[in-house]
Amino acid sequence: MAISSSTKVRTVRTNQKKPTKFKPQGPHKSNNQPRTSAKPTQTRRENLTLFDWLQVLDYVDDHPDLTQPQIVRYFETRSDNEGGSLKFSQGTLSKKLKPEAKEELRQCAQSHPDALSGKRARIVTRPDVEKCLILWVEDMECRGETVSGPMLVEKRRRIEEMLEVPDEQRLTGTGWITSFKKAYQMRERCRHGEAGSVDLRAVEKERQHLHKVLAKFKPEDRWNGDETSFFPSLAPDRGLCMKQLPGKKKSKFRISVLVLTNATGTEKRKLLFIGRFRRPRCFNKKDPARMRPPLEYRFNKKAWMTGVIFEE
Structure with a gap:
């Protein structure tokens, strides 16, 4: 059968996928496989810290007769007992x-407390501003005040205005806070x-006064008492389980306990318990004073130690 030139031949596309080549896979790693102490061999170089480079410089100064290839070979093959390989x-x-370069390394070591652990020199555009800022942080810590990130930003802005720092040298935003905290070993606590x-000061003054008062009594006649809290219904916050379990609401039922003893420890008073109820259910409707052994028990609305109970 002849086909004329005007006849169009249509090609039908099929949805058949091309066969993929087989790729061999490595051994299957399972979580149940035993652990091994083998460590991969490190072939790539890592940037040395400033502390490492100072060690190298000190070694070069102590061994002026060694060549540079010999020094490189020594640190590459140095044992772990000597500090590890570099x-x-x-x-x-x-x-x-x-x-x-040597002078720059030694100056960087004195720039900030975390300089020896860094691998790159920290660039500070205005050392005078940073010096004022860290002095302010130290003063706040001495006074026991809290310092936060927004406070650092605002304080730096005021210091820059006070020192008349040009606009192109001022640090805006909060990006500089991360490096500042790392340099001076600051973190949120x-x-x-x-x-x-x-x-x-008042504590030291009162301590001296108390020492004079106690000097009039024998050690066995010097008594000390303190109260603590006991939570009998509080469940432990950790325990054995097969999987992670959610926490539960903690019980806030509290009993105050008074502990009394003398300075030598030869005499100890019975524990005094202070609860919220006159006769708790655990007493089984019994009077605490008539129990065997007798129980020192008091009660009030808040289960707190009061002046009346302490005088008793």
Whole structure:
């Protein structure tokens, strides 16, 4: 059968996918496989810290007869007992041994407390502003005040205005705070207790007065008492389990306990318990004073130690 030139031949596309080539996979890693102490061999070089370079410079000064390739080889093969291996090239060592480079390294070591751990020199546009800022932070810590990120930004702005720093040299925003905190080893910490509210001068004065008063009594006649809180219904916050479990609301039921003893520890009073109820259910409708052994128990609305209970 002849086909004329005017006849169009249509091609039909199919949805068949091309066969993919087989790629061999490595061994399957399972979480149940035993651990191994083998460590991969490090072949790549890592940037040395300022502390490492100062070690290299001190070694070069102590061994002036060694060549640079010998120094590179020594630090590359140094054992762990001597400080571990340091890998660097002979060209990098040659740059660090220049007089201006050595002087720059030694000056950077004194720039801030975290300088020895850094791998790059920290660039400070206005050292005078940073010096004033860190002095302000130290003064705030001495007074027991809290410093935050927004306070640092505002204080730096005021210092720059006071020193008449040009606009092109001022640091705007909060990007500089991260490097500033890292350089001076600052991080956010949570405050605990109330020791910061104590006047240490008044404490020292009262301590001397108390020492004179106690000198009139024998050690066995010097008594000390303190109260603490006991939470009998509070469940432990950690325990054994097969998987992570959510926490539960903690019980706030509290009982105050008074502990009394003398300075030598030869005499100890029975614990005094202070609750909120006259006869709790655990007493089984019994009088605490008639229990065997008798129980020193008092009660009030807040379960607190009061002046009346202390005098008793």
